[in-house]
Amino acid sequence: MKKTYLIDLDGTMYRGTLLIEGAMHFVHELIKRKEEFYFLTNNAKRTKRQNVEHMERMGYCGIKEEHFFTSAMAAAIYARKHYEGRKAYYIGQDGLREALEDEGFTIDDTNADFVFVGLDTSGTYEKYSKALKLLLNGAKLIGTNDDRILAQPDGFSIGNGSVVAMFEYATQQKSPKIGKPHDTILEEALDFLHKKKEDVILIGDNLETDILLGVRNQVETIFVTTGVHQREDIDRLGIHPTHIVDDLQELL
Template sequence: MKYQGYLIDLDGTIYRGTEPIPAGRRFVESLQKQEIPFLFLTNNTTKTPAMVASRLKNEFAINVPEETVYTATLATIDYMKDLHLGNKVYIIGEPGLVEPILAAGFVWDEETPDYVVVGLDTELTYEKFVKATLAIQKGGKFIGTNPDKNIPTERGLLPGAGSVIAMVEASTQQKATYIGKPEAIIMDKAIEILNLKKSEVLMVGDNYTTDILAGINNQVDSLLVLSGFTQKAEVATLPEAPTYVVDSLDEWSFE
């Protein structure tokens, strides 16, 4: 089937950590050559779209404008603007989460914020945890950037944003509203940006629990590429099959 637009994961799909996946670069170049619109869809809130685009260019020889990168941070900003609860916010997160939210017009408030946004924070302290807990207890809307419990690194599986959010869920006895893949919020916003229907879009990624379920849960066709997280041996036992499975993105036909 010929799709009118593509949503593409990054780590494990276009590159693997610091290692390029050549088929990923060729896949992007094919989209560009055919002028098929696409967005890189990432749960990573530690880097801005400009930082992601710069890294793609400098480390992986992939030249794309920052407008093609849609992060869980941007989806969080769009979600908060849509809610219209106010503009006060308290955030647990890295500069890649904090700075764009403040630049979008939200104001820092540690006491009575309208929103409490929790993401990955490698400088997490008990005091940040306390402030988030108290702010939510006072009525702040509890938002989790993404549900990823772990992040793969050369050291092993480290705690991800989902682990930090789970701590705040435990202390407040409230569930967060999750933004990133596989949730509907980031998917609906991304498809809106592409200005396409769900039936016209393909979600491409290497991780069944985030990328592929983002497609399955939101009525978007999915392409699982076995170049990263989900292994070939797991495919036969997946609860619901992706629309397509390939060993390499070189195998994909755009027709």
């Protein structure tokens, strides 16, 4: 039985706006062969349509909205399943708003039951302070993921996890762990896609998120050295993937 690929985006398919050419050839071949794949990403910024357009601008073809499962989707689904209340304030961008609205949440910046925190590249002190007030008044903190840093064409930028940690420190709350490498995103993705762990293979560039998620859940993994980590980091971190490639075309 052929397995379904769950593929990371940042550092695996592209770095920021810089295309990783071997990754594009790999995905195009999967489409040609009619092999099943989805993008499992901690990136909560974009809507599903924006994710398609972002990849199309780099040259990807055949990508559809249903190919994406994001940490924003996982966070909204998890909160709906596990907590009462449907009023939410959010730090984030269109992708997080879309995910919240899809799950029946109403956006409320005065009397919120939740403060969701996803990466917001236009985040301001004012936004953070408003979120803090809501959290101190009893709103529940929900971080979409705890990525420390993100791969960019010229290096790295601050990840959402660093922002979530700021709110945890300020409020003495703890966010549930949603995004990779935590089990929640995989459990919610498998439920959403009607798959089991043995049906999928995780592909990613980050040993501490993509690969560790697989290791923790006994899921087959493919580590590609195009993003955050390199081969020498495997022993340093003690996180061992099932397979290692320097270019996803090697899998073809």
